[in-house]
Amino acid sequence: MLNKKSVDDINVKGKKVLVRCDFNVPLQEGKITDENRLVAALPTIKKLIADGGKVILCSHLGKPKGEPKPELSLAPVAKRLSELLGQEVKFAADPEVVGPNAKAAVEAMNDGDVILLENTRYRAEETKNGEAFSKELASLCDVFVNDAFGTAHRAHCSNVGVTQFVDTAVVGYLMQKEIDFLGNAVDNPERPFVAILGGAKVSSKISVINNLLDKVDVLIIGGGMSYTFSKAMGGHIGNSLCEDDYLQYTLDMMKKAEEKGVKLLLPVDNKIGDDFSNDCNMQVVSRGEIPDGWEGLDIGPKTEEIFCDAVKDAKTVVWNGPMGCFEMPNFAHGTEALAKALAETDATTIIGGGDSAAAVNILGYGDKMTHISTGGGASLEFLEGKELPGVAAANDK
DSSP states (O other): OOOBOBGGGOOOTTOEEEEEOOOOOOEETTEESOOHHHHHHHHHHHHHHHTTOEEEEEOOOSOOTTSOOGGGOSHHHHHHHHHHHTSOEEEEOOTTSSSHHHHHHHHTOOTTOEEEEOOGGGSTTGGGTOHHHHHHHHHTOSEEEEOOGGGTTSOOTTTTGGGGGOSEEEEOHHHHHHIIIIIHHHHSOOSSEEEEEOSSOSGGGHHHHHHHHTTOSEEEEOSTTHHHHHHHTTOEETTOOOOGGGHHHHHHHHHHHHHHTOEEEOOSEEEEESSSSTTSOEEEEETTEEOTTOEEEEEOHHHHHHHHHHHHTOSEEEEESOSSOTTSGGGOHHHHHHHHHHHHSOSEEEEOSHHHHHHHHHTTOGGGSSEEOSOHHHHHHHHTTOOOHHHHTSOBO
């Protein structure tokens, strides 16, 4: 059980509060094209304003690789946040992040004021967790709040280093929600506990499969990674995705599932195409019977039934990775069927970030899920049972 102090456990009246947010939003010609992350940060920011804190926001944006890149400035974020909050968010335009503008703005703050610092990755030390930059950030504040789950699996200055130089470090509402759902649901789930893993590669999910086999009642495997299992079982997979280095590993996992009494479900049929495109010729074949020149691009109808059936009686479901190439409408059916099945169950449904989050949102089932994680890589590491530096750095209750 992770028990971290949150913004509800502290009193920030009159104090300077540095908040690490995830404002890594997509920009096109200086315009924000998706503001979900800004909206998600509002509850924590509003709480700190209401409590009379002096709120100093910071975030990274893109990969400027340690130098100021004007197209990756957070200036548009300050402008949009001002509109969303209904009060001015002053932008401290210092290429060195903690510079004369930031220091002067912080000096002049009244309780309830908000300022935003420039992109933390303008500084090369940020991603290396360099002590000097961590100290500079800490020098601006009395209290630190981390609300950026998307970078929680990385130890950087603005989420981990800074905590060594402030007395109080807590998590915001977004981080708290991720810990409650992802961290604690996996460690202490209401059963039956079903995990669904998809996506392209077995190699990126090895530790996840291993960790989940110790915890789940049912493990469902779909997506590109299922063809490595199929080939390991002696099947014919044509041109489908496969990682030959992991054939033995998949057999070991099947054996582990058997020993643990975990029901491991693999596709029994596949929707295949003769080319990697939406307009290719298509057919449905049984698992392991994919002809040469064809590749598996989605789970088949029988598999959909089996997988959807398995989640019906679940009490907790964690899903990471699509069932097929959901970007192509003709091969989105398996992912959509599963999303629909999850939307209709009364289980706690937790969607790992990345592609699965994109898929349920694009397909219109986002609001039917209990929790959609805001971090792809971070949510995977939570499912692997790893300690996340950004979470560990906050004070314990």
